[in-house]
Amino acid sequence: MKTEHTRRRRRARLGIALAVALAVTGGGVAATAAAPQAAAVECATPWSSSAVYVADDVASYDGHNWRAKWWTQNETPGAAQWGPWEDQGECGAPEPTPTPTGDPTGDPTGEPTGDPTGEPTNEPTDPPSGTNPDEACRPDGMAPTAGIDTPYCDVYDTDGREILPNGLDRRVIGYFTSWRTGAGDQPAYLANDIPWESLSHINYAFAHVGEDYRVSVNADVPGNPATDMTWPGVEGADMDPGLPYTGHFNLLHRYKEQNPGVKVIPAVGGWAETGGYFDGDGNRVASGGFYTMTDSQARIDTFAESVVDFVREYGFDGIDIDYEYPTSNNDAGNPLDFEFSNARRGELVEGYVALMKTLREHLDAAGAEDGEYYLLTTATPSSGWLLRGMEVHQITEYVDYVNLMTYDLHGAWNKYVGGNAALFDDGNDPELTAGGVYTAYDGIGYLNGDWAAHYFRGAMQAGRINLGVPYYTRGFQGVTGGTNGMGGTAVPPSGHTCPPGTNNACGHGADGIDNLWYDTDPAGSPVPAGVNPIWHVKNLADGVVGDYTEAYGVPGTIEGSYTHHTDAVTKNEWWWNAQTSTFLSGDAEWAIGEKADYVADTGLGGVMIWELAGDYGYDQAKGQYEMGSTLTDLLHERLSGTSAYGSTKANGPAPTRAIDLDLEYTDFALGDNNYPIAPKVLFHNRSDTAVPAGATVTFQYATTDTGAMSDWSGLGTTTTPGRSGPNIGGLGADFHTATFTVPAGGIPAGGSITNNLKWALPVAQFSNVVVTINGTDHATTYDHPRGVTVVDP
Template sequence: MRLSLSSRARSPRAPGRAPQVLAAATTLAVLVTGAVGAATAQAASPVPAAATTPCAAPWSATPAYSGGATVSYQGQNFRAKWWTQNQAPSTSPDAPWQSLGACGDGPTTEPTTEPTTEPTTEPTTEPTTEPTTSPSTNPHEKCRPDGMVQTPGVDTPYCDVYDEAGREKLPNGLDRRVIGYFTSWRTGANDQPRYLASDIPWTKISHINYAFAHVDGQNKVSVNASAPGNVATDTTWPGVAGAEMDPSLPYEGHFNLLAKYKKANPGVKVIPAVGGWAETGGYFDAAGNRVASGGFYTMTESQAKIDTFADSVVAFVREYGFDGIDIDYEYPTSNNQAGNPDDFHISDKRRGQLFKGYIDLMRTLREKLDVAGAQDGEYYMLTTATPSSGWLLRGMEVYQVTQYTDYVNMMTYDLHGAWNEYVGGNGALFDDGKDPELAAGGVYTAYKGIGYLNGDWSSHYFRGAMQGGRINLGVPFYTRGFQNVQGGTYGMGGRAPATASTKCPAGTNNKCGDGADGIDNLWYDSDPQGVAIPAGANPIWHVLNLEKGVVGDYAAAYKVPTTIQGSYERHFDPVTKNEWWWNAQTKTFLSGDADQAITAKADYVNSTGLGGLMIWELAGDYDYDQAKGQYEMGSSLVDIMHTKFSSSTPYGASKANADRPMPTKALDLDIRYTEFALGDNNYPISPKVVFTNNGAKDIPAGSLISFQYGTTDTGEMSDWSGLKTTVTAKGHTGDNVGGLDGDFHTVQFTVPTGGIPAGGSITNQLKWAMPAAQFSNVIVTVDGVAYSTTYDHLHGVTVVDLPATGGGTGGGDGGTGGTGSCTAPAWAAGTVYTGGTVVSHGGKVWTARYWNQNDTPGASAWGPWADGGAC
């Protein structure tokens, strides 16, 4: 959340400055299209080698091989690294096979050198981590969350954290998560208010994220632990009640106190966050100087660097007893000049490859954490902080990492601020059709009235790819603000252009806004010269004091004025749920979340099935000190969350909604998304989507593929492939004032001539308008029989092959094979049927190819119903 890097100790984390520098660019880019090719890795050149070892049994495509199995293939012996089936041995680092060298009598080939690093899923230690079983035999599989990928051959201990519905087991009576970021820099320096681990409301929350660790110069996770006096492991607070160190631990600092209080509050998870605004593209050394090393941007350039980082994460989590890792990479987007301006010289020239590196990073972390968890008998979580602006997400493909994460923490704040002149709420929950930045950029006109700078739009973006329970809504316990605001309603929706003397920060193209300063900017950041950057950044307890006309005895310690001009009046908008303070005399506008906004957002989480709320940052919460007559750091907002979430119902645990029952038998079908245009040219969004049949039988021509995607798009998906891709049902139409109506649009197309051969693929170049995450709830209907797919990583399905004649009775929830008893619901005139719906009529089972109403099954061979045979 910050605009410069020089004042680490005071700085909040800046998840969303760049998304807001978008309005002008959006208008110009709406009609632009483009595409980029995918990069390919090159294998090492082979050289002849003499064979001296007998060949093992030949590899075959049919059997399943467990980790450690040995086979021969093309003159070499190979050992399985993990469970595998139908994957021919190769020397690729990503393959499930490790070459043991030449075998037999003749020459063969082998790499000229040994690999310098192990593959991403290779265990980091000897035999104990070698997978020995197929994923289906994992006794913890019953607890795996719906949609989360299984690490092959590893008995990941999901039941340590999840119940048999795949829901996280939460402490403190909570049904939803309360996740608080605890920052390292509020240590009480310079007599400023202190917030230590002892101040966290441990009995009211579920997770604590420590901010921040970083990627060091050796591509390893670090908190400068080797530096004397570092706050993470080598600082103490003598005489501070509750901050006494646990002498049994070999380290001190924040990590000691976090471990101490975690031990006293079992069930609360403590997870370090890596990165953040200032340390995504570099890191702060022990002296507090920023090193522009490249951070995530350069670490994710190669698998070897990613492996180094992931191995260090495993060691780090084990050393300090953490429950996992949180990746705050801001941002792996292909948009130009996105993220921290100090990193543009690093990020911009790599932007076409950043998201691929992010996918590789998250996949590798998932695999290595799962292997370590199986070793240690406890589950290690992998979470990520995600952007929420549609501008940034347009450059992040379709966010193909959701299957690797336990949950996403949406940074649904910093949606407006002084990086431009448009005065809007810090963290709107809903759109009202009047967002000044979107209106200026022509977004409403271009996208049928849909606005994308609000929490509801962001929630639906991720809901398209994962269940609600793995999505957490971010809330700001701080403000953003402007001064000298012109127009608007009590400032909201107005303009605050920078004055002629204002030096705009880098990355704003000299078109910044007039950010609030002085007493309206308590938590200010500094530029490289140490001058405060006007941004209206304040903890909630400070703006509540301003509302009461109280300066607060802490003001001098922050070196801000100790007098107040004018008065501050609080406002709350019932549509957007924005909460803000307006000073009519100084024309100052400050927006953040206090009790009204937090109550509305907690109610939203409960009503939509989301997983919970994520707080940036805990130190902004408030209590009232009656003796001093002022607000101070406290837990009043967390108390509201705990009350709301300890009397709610369990969160949503299934990717599909109840109106789309997923078949219990699945085909081994995968989907890849390729060749996206760079974000600034990604209009329309038009990747080539590859559907790969990994099964042993062909998927015949004429089969239907139906899938769902998020309602963040306008719902008019089509294709450039001639496959007649059709939207069969819309979950939302029109603008999104007050929120999007449904979660999914439903789409289908027919498999073309030639089908999808076993081991083969077809490509459908699809196109749509607004950012949407990965497709979900894929159903393939073959000869009237409906199947799920392995692509969705569904909980509790059985993977099957098609029968020799196609669909028949081999799987799915379709016909009964002519037993004389039709179990599917009877077709009824007047009822609306969507693609994939199964009915019975005239003694047969029928599957809808697409949306239809009053179309009698069997009336036409080319009609909307596929004949599934007698029942």
């Protein structure tokens, strides 16, 4: 379904692509009449293979002047389309210009067919991404799909940064859920309630994997909220009659037309629908979901093909994968899925990587056909425990960005009372203290947003990382110890039934009026967890019983009073009722402001909100807080007019020449047995010549580890730590740097060497891999860098 918005985007993309092509090739539009004779331009000093040129230096070569775009030496002007030289046009005495006799008979932008001097100079070849005219817009580190002219310039500028709407410099991504439809007189949150003018992206939650391994929203079920529901009489919720469906998708399409810069992306999976799905009657079907779909490439292909059809049918801007979780840890994720996940622990990461790679390829191919770019994004865990079972998160090269689920860091699944969404560690996290984590890992705590952001920063630029923020609370009752509850314990009373998956070692979750947004157990009873929208907690703090409590089925009375607290180190925000010993933690204005400033200061790509319906406004007539946009508007304010996000993997200049060398990570132990983390890392030389013995290989990795990486291979790997010690108040530095020397025999052309490395805490993939040969540094195609030329070692 092509809309006017799509056509505008395509025209804009083609305009950028043409500008890029002209800048690279010096090309123009073919003349249809006799062209005037070109003016004589003096040739600059001839280019020399031994001279060093820096940005804006000019040299002449083959009858043209050329301007250097960056530092370069021994790189022939015009030898590589994406090389360091920009053609400034002909120089010297003008030649008579003949009258064109028809269409051009050749490609004026074609590649040189050899060295014009006739000398063997081992000139660089084109980068692996080929001649895609949109290559200049590809984000640093994203893998191009071979053979596809992916239309990156549809959504990215020529620095590889996403073009954002509403004056935003960073993303503000809000999850919009399908189930807040107003059923049972509960407050509805529909597409017309979304603050479109404050957002960059909207994620619709959720679609699921059907039993046929295709993406689904139960569109064939009458009355489903996505495509077959209406809200008569609700202002702003009237349907677009020109669409063949109603429901949320109709309203999203309608408001997207009015806000064409905002991208709308369906999310697949989530906690409840990763290993199953809800049928048309609202019953959960344990089908296996992602776990069984990724059992085979054929099933993955079926799913990817259906995603393309789905995105096209409803006019979406891509797909978001919320797979919770492809980890090899035992008993991880939804307890209802354990029969699927535990049986497949050793294959889940491999299946996840195959899924994301396949989706990238299908979406890129579809985008090339449609003239628009389709985003592929993912929600990722942030706990060091879960990430230990996800190898090195090998999917980072396929996604546009990751949304960190930097919330649910503490909850009633155990007795340790901590913040829902700490930004920093303070060295006193009760769960980590009880588990001996600080002692084991040099004082590093891994249940905070800063640690999770640095985990991914080791593998990708800051701008492809979005920090998650919760517009809801988690909480406990019967809390003892701690400071206003924080850091205390909440032990359930005798006879308390713990939820599945907690091994009967749960905490005492808050219930009743302190648990408005409760889930239910298999028997249909509320699960005590202290889950509330922020607007409800603000009413509790004011001593106000909202007029909505009966609709939610919770008591309409308040015992005691709630005091508001913040912590300057962790940036935790919480409410404490001393009379009932109830603790509720979530993000209101203070924490959201602190996190927005962190995102702006660290170059992160933006924030991701779960979920928009938890935001608040104040109804003066009713004297109560209700659904609104206060927090989202605050994020918009803080993340507009700030600096552009970080767009490069490296923190400094990188080599402009690269060799075709790739890395592969294998042989991880499963889950909790993955200690030390000790995979085999294969360095594959895809070049036509060997990497010689004595060359050095340097790479960087996340400071989420202690910085003491070494090897069991005898290659003498050493690490220069970027930081050390506890991470109280933040990790600070982004990278540790490791180095080893290529052994005797080198890395043969088409061959590999294996380094059996070992480290302690989880890190995502290595990055900024540099091979130094005879004093010359080379980047590697493994990093998918921008603006390099590929040479043989």
